Amino acid sequence: MIGAAIRKGLGGVIITDHDSVKGGLVGKEMARGYGDFKVIPGAEVTSRAGHVLAIGVDENVQKGLGVEETVGLIHDLGGIAVAPHPFSIRVRPSVGNECLKADAVEVFNATNRGLTNSRAMSLAKINGLPRTAGSDAHWARTVGTAGIICDDPVENIPRGKVELFGTYVSTWDLKAFNFRQLASALPNRPLWK
Numbered sequence: 001m002i003g004a005a006i007r008k009g010l011g012g013v014i015i016t017d018h019d020s021v022k023g024g025l026v027g028k029e030m031a032r033g034y035g036d037f038k039v040i041p042g043a044e045v046t047s048r049a050g051h052v053l054a055i056g057v058d059e060n061v062q063k064g065l066g067v068e069e070t071v072g073l074i075h076d077l078g079g080i081a082v083a084p085h086p087f088s089i090r091v092r093p094s095v096g097n098e099c100l101k102a103d104a105v106e107v108f109n110a111t112n113r114g115l116t117n118s119r120a121m122s123l124a125k126i127n128g129l130p131r132t133a134g135s136d137a138h139w140a141r142t143v144g145t146a147g148i149i150c151d152d153p154v155e156n157i158p159r160g161k162v163e164l165f166g167t168y169v170s171t172w173d174l175k176a177f178n179f180r181q182l183a184s185a186l187p188n189r190p191l192w193k
Helices: 002-007 022-031 067-076 096-101 115-127 171-188
Strands: 012-018 038-046 051-055 080-083 104-109 131-134 146-149 163-166
Touching (some): 002 012, 002 022, 022 038, 067 080, 080 096, 104 115
Parallel strands (some): 012 038, 104 131
Antiparallel strands (some): 038 051, 146 163
């Protein structure tokens, strides 16, 4: 992922694996060998209502709590909370209107086509919330499809001091992503009852 980001001209990445900071911590350590390239660790925490990004944390955040409690724990760890894909029809559950409890809202997700991004943008604008964008990259090919430009995401995102960029992932990449999600879920489900 780091190599893909560097090849695409990015100066850093925020790594937020599902419910674990381990990937971000490993990435941060690995990035030391890449000059000025920065890795900010975090996690995509599964709250009762849906996912909440914990950005800038070095410890896991307990999953399964309400959004407000999840955001509080993220703040206690010195991080910021971003509501990713709040109206996604691909990812269930999504936090929906509870994204108002976060520090910022992802208004452009490269894997969410249709009205989900515009709905998030409208909600953020109406409520004066800072906005972010993300590639939601689950493999190197889609790293850097969307994101933010700023000096320090943990400081700049809550202040709305970021520039957004992005395009949608290709239809082929989206189909491959959906297939990978389905394939990874199958070993965990019995074929017969």
